[in-house]
Amino acid sequence: MENDILVSLEDLGYQGPLLEDGALDSAVIGGAASPEFTKLCAWIISELRLYHKLEENVHATNCPSEAEGFQLEMSGFLSELACPYSTLTTGDITQRFLSRTDCLLLISMFITLHLNISV
Template sequence: YAGPLLEEEALNKAAEKGLSSPEFLELCVWLGSQIKSLCNMEESITSTDGGKDVESFQLEVSSFLREMACPYSSLISGDIKDRLREKEDCLKLLLFLSTELQALKILNSKKMKGSHLEKHNEVYQEVQTICDALGLSNSSASDILPLLTNVEQKIKDILSKVQNNHVGKSLLTKPLNSEQVERLGKINDALRSEYECRRRMLVKRLDVTVQSFGWSDRAKVKTDDIARIYQPKRYALSPKSTVTLAHLLAAREDLSKIIRTSSGSTRENTACAINKV
């Protein structure tokens, strides 16, 4: 708030005037708008500009306070014209609105900190998984930077013991700025959504195909056996793609070599007895 009632003397004078003070009304509207922006409120306090009378403003304030379960009965009951006539009631209104706003901001700040901690824990778990894969000892420290330093040193030690072309060159040859990373993230989200749709369709076709096998008389007596074998494998198939931007950063040049699934060399490894049926 950057209005004229920051000084205590000005605030007292405005509270004495009550609803006849434009500054007091402006402060009430500001507090109400701030509260409404932080929580799902149906009611609101709007400005008296535009010819709206003071009584309508009082009705809005009363409805707003009632929705917030205001404990001051003098502000939400009795004759509507008498509720904000006294200076004490005006100060009660400002006290209630300001303390509620303060509480909402504290809660909102805690939620934001909680989301940051959750994100930190997620990143920490990913780094810890890398450490486990590299055989590094588990660290009790919550700081990620030392873990990344250990990972970098371990990878350098491993690479020094293999040939130079063992890992291969990176498929992505240029560094990405923040804007490019954001755009790639959106592209990946769109592709993942499309792939999820395709996967769901393929899984549904698989379900229908397996279900059709049970129509024969021989299969009907083995329904439980089929379900016991099929269901664990079926529910292990996730429709969601796990490809992230990290996969792009880790991709090597050999990933760009496209081999036809119908080529002779590929069919040698994928051919099976069912193709002859």
């Protein structure tokens, strides 16, 4: 799954540090507490905002202690998108985007949305 995500990110024009060997996996393991993961999400969202008129926005974090703010912003953003994945939208907000699986699902969903609108 990670290889598909990396290829898709390159296709979208991403040139950040998560393309380096093992970097994406490290970022998704850290989830919302990983500034690199939040930077990737913020970049993809900024790309999506070029095609969609969206009110909500998500900002990257600078340190793990800012994870809760990221989780709150992401929750609002996913609500606006009518995210179909309950694992990303239900339960304790401060517990979201902490598992590797959920983080990969989130990135995959954003990539799919971007690829579907930019074609």
